[in-house]
Amino acid sequence: MSSPTVEIPARGGDITSVQPITTETRKPLSKKEISADHPTWCPGCGDFSVLALYFKLIEKRKMWHEKITTIAGIGCSSRFPYFVQAHGAHYIHGRALPFASGISLSRPDLHVFVFGGDGDAFSIGGNHFNHTARKNIRMTYVVMDNWVYGLTKKQTSPTSPLGFKSKTDVTGAVDYPINPMKQAIAAGATFVARTTHSNPAHVMQMMEAAMDHDGFSFVECLSECVEFYEGAFDASNPRKGGVFNLVPADHDVTNEMAAYKLADEGFPGRFGIFYKVNKPTKNAKEIALNKGAMEKVNGLKDWQILQKTFDRMK
Numbered sequence: 380m381s382s383p384t385v386e387i388p389a390r391g392g393d394i395t396s397v398q399p400i401t402t403e404t405r406k407p408l409s410k411k412e413i414s415a416d417h418p419t420w421c422p423g424c425g426d427f428s429v430l431a432l433y434f435k436l437i438e439k440r441k442m443w444h445e446k447i448t449t450i451a452g453i454g455c456s457s458r459f460p461y462f463v464q465a466h467g468a469h470y471i472h473g474r475a476l477p478f479a480s481g482i483s484l485s486r487p488d489l490h491v492f493v494f495g496g497d498g499d500a501f502s503i504g505g506n507h508f509n510h511t512a513r514k515n516i517r518m519t520y521v522v523m524d525n526w527v528y529g530l531t532k533k534q535t536s537p538t539s540p541l542g543f544k545s546k547t548d549v550t551g552a553v554d555y556p557i558n559p560m561k562q563a564i565a566a567g568a569t570f571v572a573r574t575t576h577s578n579p580a581h582v583m584q585m586m587e588a589a590m591d592h593d594g595f596s597f598v599e600c601l602s603e604c605v606e607f608y609e610g611a612f613d614a615s616n617p618r619k620g621g622v623f624n625l626v627p628a629d630h631d632v633t634n635e636m637a638a639y640k641l642a643d644e645g646f647p648g649r650f651g652i653f654y655k656v657n658k659p660t661k662n663a664k665e666i667a668l669n670k671g672a673m674e675k676v677n678g679l680k681d682w683q684i685l686q687k688t689f690d691r692m693k
């Protein structure tokens with residue numbers, strides 16, 4: 380049986396173009412072809428759900444090994460790339476975004492996905508988060524927020540609520556937590572969404588919308604740490620007596636103030652796309668700069684340009 384003709388979304392084609400669109404006639408990758416080591420997470424960890432949905436996304440959207448890259452920093456959640464049979468890296472704590480930026484800018488044909496935790500994203504990597512967002516570099520960043528440092532066995536994280544008892548705050552957290560949604564919008568992210576591991580269909584919907592966005596897309600995914608913060612998200616889970624409230628249907632995703640207002644609602648808050656605007660990406664700007672520079676040298680090869688520079692120095 381011949382395989383169906385499939386549309387490769389935005390990324391997936393020629394490396395010199397920002398919006399390559401090609402058609403491919405290949406079978407989608409199966410879960411077996413995408414999964415690597417068996418995840419070492421604790422049984423019941425919310426991160427399993429995100430990984431399973433990433434596999435589904437790759438299969439559903441017919442992405443190929445050579446057209447995706449999976450990057451992470453350090454943490455339980457950041458072990459993610461170990462479990463994916465694809466190109467990727469488990470990089471330095473808090474430095475996943477600059478590493479992914481280099482990949483995205485040099486290979487605009489790739490779908491760049493970054494996964495990590497709240498500590499990796501907002502503590503040690505906080506600076507990079509702000510700058511990658513403001514530069515609008517094309518990638519999808521999914522932060523698996525469990526409100527705690529899991530890998531290092533229960534320290535207060537930047538999203539831990541006041542009063543949370545941990546090894547670093549034995550009598551309860553005293554520092555005000557950050558609000559990832561507000562921070563992402565303020566930093567300049569052009570796609571900002573919120574979801575939770577306990578609603579797989581919604582996680583999938585948000586990851587799909589994020590990967591289709593032409594720019595820096597950020598998804599905060601609540602992901603329970605059953606070992607060090609059990610029950611943290613029960614109030615957002617109808618199966619645990621909580622409520623799962625979507626972003627209202629009439630919310631204008633291009634309205635920054637309306638997005639802040641949604642982000643300001645107390646926990647469990649809203650789930651869905653809070654903010655989405657179209658702005659030129661750094662990828663597009665760099666391609667234009669490179670094209671202009673190449674036109675000036677009349678299409679000479681790199682070594683010829685170098686030779687000319689040496690000749691001028693003589």
Ligand SMILES: Cc1ncc(C[n+]2csc(CCOP(=O)(O)OP(=O)(O)O)c2C)c(N)n1
Pocket residue numbers: 453454455456457472495496497498499500503525527528529530531536
């Ligand atoms: C430079 C550096 N500082 C500190 C650590 C120790 N460390 C490893 S993971 C981590 C926190 C991870 O928390 P988070 O990103 O929330 O991931 P989780 O384990 O909760 O998924 C810390 C402090 C490190 N590996 N490298």
Ligand code: SF4
Pocket residue numbers: 419420421423424425426455456525529530603604605606607
């Ligand atoms: S310690 Fe927490 S975050 Fe880490 S694998 Fe276990 S449940 Fe998941």
Ligand SMILES: [Mg+2]
Pocket residue numbers: 454496497498523524525526527528529536
């Ligand atoms: Mg964490």
